[in-house]
Amino acid sequence: MDLGLDRDRRLTAPPYDDPKLVGWYRHGASPGEQGTAVAVGHLDTESGPAVFAGLPELKRGRIVKARRADGRIARPRSTRSSRTRRRTSPARRCTAPGAVPSCA
Template structure:
């Protein structure tokens, strides 16, 4: 019996044709998807994300910013007043020294709205730590620094000087120290930049011994005007 001759398949039904067609379809699909994804990133200037968004496949680089250099220390000049705008404080300053027991003096108790500046330390804006002291309260009511413990980090303290300049400080931190273990070196010690310490009473109150602690605000010079 003579075997039947197999008929040759048409070219469009061959395996080679199917593989070639599949590969071409894959290339077309990848190209279309890539174009769609690229078009989705295009935002017109002034759109919802503003002018610094990606446009036409290129990102607008943000301008580089250099850190603002610290202000130069000011020459010595006695302070005349102290302002803490966030607390509504604007008080005149008087000079104070040390007691016979080598303790820091305070402004007169009958003048609770005065701030005392330690004459043996730096003046506002000068290199070192300027020391400002005030009462929290008296028998007649709240004093100049009644709300000092509530000042927030980043708020400003301004000290006006006799030469017409103003030293502007930014608050770094607020600490409460027990008087029995007060860190003299941390509060009164030398500093590498112009700083200020604003001090008042804090903690618990005892009628015989007074307050148990001190509130100390640490701030550094950030501007002069």
């Protein structure tokens, strides 16, 4: 799912009622491309754990698998993870250059 910035320049998120959906910042790199790929999803919802429920255990440098829209599996290396409130977002990180394929 392609995601962008809202009118207040905050990164949007996948719908709250689809807790297993992950979105990617559309103006950044796609997973597996050179640069910073930003994955956005939910940790939990009222119905229980969501797609990023295991995010606190993700270690820097770990290879993660990401299924791209074209069906290919990208294997970027995690460089950092962060949690933000739904109405705030690290939009500055969405355009950070990177020398190797990575996910922020």
